[in-house]
Amino acid sequence: MTYSAAAAEQNAIEFVRVSKTFYAEQGRQHRVLNDVSWGIPKGKTTVIAGGSGQGKSVTLKLILGLLKPDSGQILVDGQDVARMGQSQLRQLRTKFGVLFQGAALFDSLTVFENIALPLRERTKLKEAEIRQKVMATLETLELAGHEEKFPAQLSGGMKKRVGLARALQLEPEIVLFDEPTTGLDPLMTLEIYRLFERMQKQLGYTAVIVSHDIPKVFELADRIVLINKGEADVFAEASQIINSDKPHIREFAEKTMGI
Amino acid sequence: MQNNKITAWATPFFHFGDQCLALLSDLGSMGLFLLSAFAGLFRRPFRGREVLRQLSFIGAGSMAVIFFTALTSGMVLGLQGSYTLKKFGAEGMLGSAVSLTLIMELGPILTALMVAGRAGSAMCAEIGIMRISEQIDALECMAVDPFRYLISPKLLAAIISVPLLTAMFDVVGIYGGYLAGVKLMGANSGSYFSSMMLSITNHEIRIGVIKSFVFALLVVWISSGRGYFVHRIRGAGFGAESVSKVTTQAVVLSSIAVLIFDYLLTAVLL
16 A cells, blocks of 8 residues: 555644664664555554564554654654654653553552552542542453552453553543454453453554554454565555565465464 | 685674674663653652652662661771871871761762662563563553653652662661771770761761762663663574663673772862
8 A cells, every 4th residue: 555645634643754773783674664655543553573683573663653764754643753742742642542562560559559550640530530440440451359469469451451441441442452362362452352352442542553463353353564675565454464466475464364 | 705805704703893882872871761760750740659669669769778787887997097106196087087088988888779670670670571571651641641650650769769779877876886896896985976076077978978869860870771771782682581681781891880989080070
């Protein structure tokens, strides 16, 4: 799919001719994105897939401004993330919720304190209002009764749910999921996917999921972006990947989708 | 062939240049880190409870180790001073020698080294683990300034508690010197305190206080900075290994920095 101005209007995030190369010691270099353009549609779920080290997590970090591209633009609501200063980035990040691969919960804080942290730090809500809001989220995500536990006392699936609860506290417009089912068993993975689907329908945010869990994760996708050898190919559904005539896409499908 | 020869010949220079650039980049990052940590002190919301928690950890938590270090150092100074001064018939100057050494040198240095070993290593490991487990990235993604949230409370707590610990070190050390020099070695009690009072002026105390402030800053800066940049430090490896290596590095670097700055400050302030 080629990038077009018409499609750009419907997109929450747009990559416009983005390149990113990493330089290792002794002059070695690895180009993870090579002049790629694609968009993430508003209010939909986009899955970013690809092999290890192909630049999936780098893509998320570029969106959040944690990394800068070598060239090109990354537009979030029309603003170029790559050209923003720290205070603008801080402002922009209030639009985002992020669920990290390992949930990135604060070890020294309880489940309640972890979920309340963005509310305490970013809003002027009173403690009673924060408690009410956090308890309601805990109820929705079936975590009630676990609020006084520490992250080390939780199972993998519960950590992901607490991470999601924290990511959703500020009612973000865009939620980024970095390998959300890594380390979970198949049943828990399914449960987490159902939860994502339910929350996305309920809250209507734009979801971006980076995942290795192919082909299961494609069931959630309204758009699929395959990142491979610096190129990004965009598909509307998994069947298009299977029927692609590009050799590297065919190779990817054969290796990961069992065809 | 010619190209290969040139490349082989130039490799050490490339390597040297690469190392210099890495060092400059590291120093620049650490400089910006310190500025951001100071700026974080003035950003709202102020984390008063976290400052109290850090005061308890860095300050109150270090009191026992500072007490024993100060007592033994003071006693050794009392014994050595008494033995040496006796040879010159200057035993009456024992109080002066012990207190000057403690207030201007040993107090600030040993307090800083103890805080670096106890609290600095813990700070570095805590922040390093938060970095590798993406907790610091999570703060940034929640638009929470990690400097204001994590680093500035530690900086403020150290700047308050290290000079107080140094003052405690001085008092306990002087008492240790009294125990060893007067009670054990038989020096005169009156001359111990009177020589001390005659030789210690505001100037000596000011030097000790300035040193303790600077050392507190160095220890927190280096310890938390190493932890914060654990993912970017060359040769540190990855994961738990990188945190352990960087924690050792933080204690060694902050100890060396304290000793170097001690000389520089003594040269400037004396």
